[in-house]
Amino acid sequence: MIDVDVAVIGGGPAGLAAALSAYRNGAKNVWLLERNPELGGILPQCIHDGFGNFIFKEMLTGPEYAQRYIDEVKKTGITVKLNTMVLEMGPERLIAVNPKDGLLDIKAKAIILAMGCRERTRPQILIPGYRPAGIYTAGVAQRYINMEGVMPGKKVVILGSGDVGLIMARRFTLEGAKVEGVYEIMSNPGGLTRNIVQCLNDYDIPLHLSHTIVNIKGKKRVEEVTVAQVDSQMTPIKSTKRDISCDTLLLSVGLIPENELSKMADVAMDPITGGPVVDEAMETSVSGIFACGNVAHVHDLVDDVSKAGETAGKGAAEHISDKIKKRKVPVIVKGGRNIRYVVPQIIRNEDFDKRITFYLRVNDVEEDVKLVLLSGEKLLYKRKENVVKPPEMVRLTLLSKFLENVGNELTIEAQK
Ligand SMILES: Cc1cc2nc3c(=O)[nH]c(=O)nc-3n(C[C@H](O)[C@H](O)[C@H](O)COP(=O)(O)OP(=O)(O)OC[C@H]3O[C@@H](n4cnc5c(N)ncnc54)[C@H](O)[C@@H]3O)c2cc1C
Structure with a gap:
């Protein structure tokens, strides 16, 4: 040993x-x-x-x-x-x-x-249809192009608007492929705004929100995908189905x-x-x-x-x-209104560092909010944000002395 x-x-x-x-x-x-x-x-x-x-x-x-x-x-x-x-x-x-x-x-x-x-792959999102060659996760295609020097295809459809997919939309375009569009099931993009602007808008690549792929066609190699708009329950709307010819489907779905x-x-x-x-x-x-x-x-x-x-x-x-000296009472950190998660989830140490950074994501896009840190009803900290978005992680750094005499629970929430 x-x-x-x-x-x-x-x-x-x-x-x-x-x-x-x-x-x-x-x-x-x-x-x-x-x-x-x-x-x-x-x-x-x-x-x-x-x-x-x-x-x-x-x-x-x-x-x-x-x-x-x-x-x-x-x-x-x-x-x-x-x-x-x-x-x-x-x-x-x-x-x-x-x-x-x-x-x-x-x-x-x-x-x-x-x-x-x-990366999540096709079986995790259950797209019906044939199982031909030509379906890659965005990161795998990135490795092929940037490290192995191999172009996976020439006519590309991208499912999901995560950052890796957006970056690959630009990469395929720069290498001479045609990117037919990015299709995102949610009503808001999954990636950073800077990537939407720099990787799609700057190259005239369309982003179709509230859309998904409902079928994959082609026996040996992908030949077509069927896309459809989804309703508020994320159910595809039959009348909006249309086929797009392509030889490559990239998945950027989480x-x-x-x-x-x-x-x-x-x-x-x-x-x-x-x-x-x-x-x-x-x-x-x-x-x-x-x-x-x-x-x-x-x-x-x-x-x-x-x-x-x-x-x-x-x-x-x-x-x-x-x-490391542990606190007598650990503090549980919870996400309140419009907060999807907060990391760290618990504060346990005394004098570990002078500053503590909380990383958090929101559930929904909201404008003009205050991010507040509460111990029970007591307001410990607040910060104004012009806009918060699920794909953009928020950082809150505090001096740890603010947390000296708090109870056993802290809540971070977005208040209107
Ligand atoms: C396509 C793409 C584009 C990005 N673009 C940007 C950007 O423009 N700007 C930016 O700031 N960030 C960007 N990011 C984000 C950033 O690169 C990642 O957040 C970061 O690489 C994550 O680092 P990590 O060390 O946690 O994981 P990774 O970089 O994934 O490293 C994890 C390592 O652990 C190894 N490993 C896993 N399991 C084992 C095991 N059992 N035994 C031994 N080794 C193991 C893996 O082989 C891997 O090398 C991008 C990410 C991706 C995927």
Whole structure:
């Protein structure tokens, strides 16, 4: 058995930042385990710019952003294990495998989950029709074009308006393909406004809201899809059905945090985020297991992922040096009016950090709202927002001294 201080599972932006932060906060023997042959997670295939605006105050591409962290990791004594898949885990214990070492049985004083998320696929959204070739998730098509140098098709329809799909609408267009349109079942777009503008509007690619695909035709390769408008119950309206000729269907219908390992270790999960319940140090319900990045909840911006990684790394280092002091009464953080979820879901520590950042998403688009933080009836904090939208995560950073004498419950809500 190999003894380590901190084992980080996943070498994407969350894992890289977490490993660095654990090391810089005093953890001696830090291992970073990544199943891919390279570090960076999803970033090496994201060759567009738009990364690092907050942390580096620059617009970097995904590979450039990842490289800055990889270079920092190389300057430390962090052990990086590539091609290494973690297969099983429990508190303080991991089983991983790679072609060089074979099976690795690792005992870790703290574990950081940074496994990211995966894309939803066709079986998860149950589109009827044939099962021909030519149906890809947007991220897979991105990998084909940007990393393998292969064009998946020439006439493309995109289902779902998540950010990855929007970015790929532009990418296919730049490579000479015709993108027939983006079809979104909801009445509002699923991606960031900046991506709607820069990836669709700037290239005259139509976005059809309240539309879905009701059939896929073509036996060997996709030949046509049937689209239809949906009513307020999301039921397709028969009279609006029409066929669109295409050779490729891209799915951009949501991301799922990759938490099979977390569940194996009996980490409590939040049914809304799909990730572990975490406190302000990103520690899960299992002592010594931390989670950060898209495995905890799906983020829009990589800067927030790296920040969460830093917090988890510091938490793990403080856990093993016994610096974390738990509050006598933990504070449960709840989402009130028009709040879909809040992370962290619980505040448990004393003096962990001077600032606490809450990440939240709303249920519905609303203009001119106040985001308020309440302890019972008592107003602790308020901030005016011109508009809040479900695809755009909101950050609320407070000095932790505001939370010194609160009861055992906090509510964040959007008030009109
Ligand atoms: C197409 C696309 C475009 C984006 N565009 C932007 C943008 O313009 N600007 C921006 O700021 N953000 C953007 N993002 C968001 C940002 O890139 C992600 O939020 C970020 O990469 C998530 O980081 P992560 O480390 O949590 O996960 P990931 O990057 O997914 O990394 C997780 C890593 O964990 C590894 N792993 C998983 N399970 C195991 C296991 N069992 N054993 C070992 N390793 C494992 C995976 O191989 C992977 O390398 C984009 C994301 C995508 C997908």
